[in-house]
Amino acid sequence: MAFWHGLKAMAPLWLGIIPFGMAYAVTARSAGLSLLETQLMSLVVFAGGAQFSAAGLFSIGAGSLSLVLTTFLINVRHFLYGLTLEPRLKLSRLEKIVGAYFLTDEAFGVTIASGKRSFAFLLGAELSVFFLWNASTLLGSLLSRAVPDPQTLGVDFIFPLTFLALLIPLIKERVDLTVAVFSGALALAASQWINAGLTILVEGVLGSLIGALWTGRAEGGRRA
Amino acid sequence: MNPILTILAMALVTYLPRLAGFALAGQRPSPFFLRFLRFIPITVFAALVVPALPGNAGELPIRLVAAAAASLTIWRFGNLWLGILTGMGLFWLLRLIT
Incomplete structure (x- = not known):
């Protein structure tokens, strides 16, 4: 169950x-x-x-x-x-x-x-x-x-x-690895300034936006 | 203010964002939003890992070695138990001998 x-x-x-x-x-x-x-x-x-x-x-x-x-x-x-x-x-x-x-x-x-x-x-x-x-x-x-x-x-x-x-x-594609590494680095930097919970929110939104934009561009490129 | 009332107010401001995520997720998310959501677990997990990895006891080198061994184990066998046991086992061992 x-x-x-x-x-x-x-x-x-x-x-x-x-x-x-x-x-x-x-x-x-x-x-x-x-x-x-x-x-x-x-x-x-x-x-x-x-x-x-x-x-x-x-x-x-x-x-x-x-x-x-x-x-x-x-x-x-x-x-x-x-x-x-x-x-x-x-x-x-x-x-x-x-x-x-x-x-x-x-x-x-x-x-x-x-x-x-x-x-x-x-x-x-x-x-x-x-x-x-x-x-x-x-x-x-x-x-x-x-x-x-x-x-x-x-x-x-x-x-x-x-x-x-x-x-x-x-982590299945290169973009996943890139986004993960970027996110980790950004979180480390952000955590020096803001609390751990807020770090996750800010970094999660930023990192995922970058991932979404990146994969969108790649799809557009394939179509073109 | 009475601690009980403070705790209840803390509960409310914790519950609202927990509920809002479920409530505001659209019935038909756009393709861009779906791609955005696909990266949320990756970015959130990375943000949970990296700042917590060093710890407060100056053990960064052995933690990095143990984390690398755990990563390889997970990557090779895909088993959460095995990954955590490898990482913790190696970490405790390195703690003892260094």
């Missing part, structure tokens, strides 16, 4: 998700959030990078406006994911409402890489992350200081490694 396939397709990423969910909880609790507030954020915001930033902002006593604005800027990249998935999956209204709630980098990546055109697969991949993220948030809150630092373990390396592994099979 597609739902279980989606759930299991996420399994290679679990090792990267658990330590980060726990580390987020420790950061949030030490920023003064209660167990309930820490868990609520994982349940309703459900976006790792934004939650880490928020915990940091709470700890320095930032105002609500800067918390909400920063969260928006980090998470607005998800717009591209729905935009890309919808023409492939052709979702009903209810599926859009539910699918959007649990959407993450990981679920987008694994669903695109699988080539599966099924809402059940997407939902399986999404809930796989949601369940694990929330379970590890709770575990981190309860264990508190006993949680090891993901950087020390080196498990933060799983995140770029995963998306590298998802990227490689998508």
Whole structure:
């Protein structure tokens, strides 16, 4: 069944998700959030990078406006994911409402890489992350200081490694490689100035525009 | 403001772009827009990889070696598990011996 396939397709990423969910909880609790507030954020915001930033902002006593604005800027990249998935999956209204709630980098990546055109697969991949993220948030809150630092373990390396592994099979033509290399370089430069989430949005739009223009010119050239 | 209300507002501004992508994707995208969308996974994945690759522990050289080995494994065998295990295994090994 597609739902279980989606759930299991996420399994290679679990090792990267658990330590980060726990580390987020420790950061949030030490920023003064209660167990309930820490868990609520994982349940309703459900976006790792934004939650880490928020915990940091709470700890320095930032105002609500800067918390909400920063969260928006980090998470607005998800717009591209729905935009890309919808023409492939052709979702009903209810599926859009539910699918959007649990959407993450990981679920987008694994669903695109699988080539599966099924809402059940997407939902399986999404809930796989949601369940694990929330379970590890709770575990981190309860264990508190006993949680090891993901950087020390080196498990933060799983995140770029995963998306590298998802990227490689998508490189089929020379234009794909060119766009990927350009995108990586642009993202590295942009990330010095703007947050990681916004980098993805800006770079994703720019890189894809260049790809679309390039392939359009090539097609026009063939016709001529 | 009460942290709970702040968190709920954060949830709202996170959900809206997530939903907007699905809601605004047209029923009949133009050929140019379809070509644009074809490159989104490539550009997004590249942007997720490159800035996160160096890490904060000054381990860039061994991370690059491990990432290269993982890339070759994926390219050759096309298996996500195998790619991540190769990369992480080599990374931890190089960490131990360097």
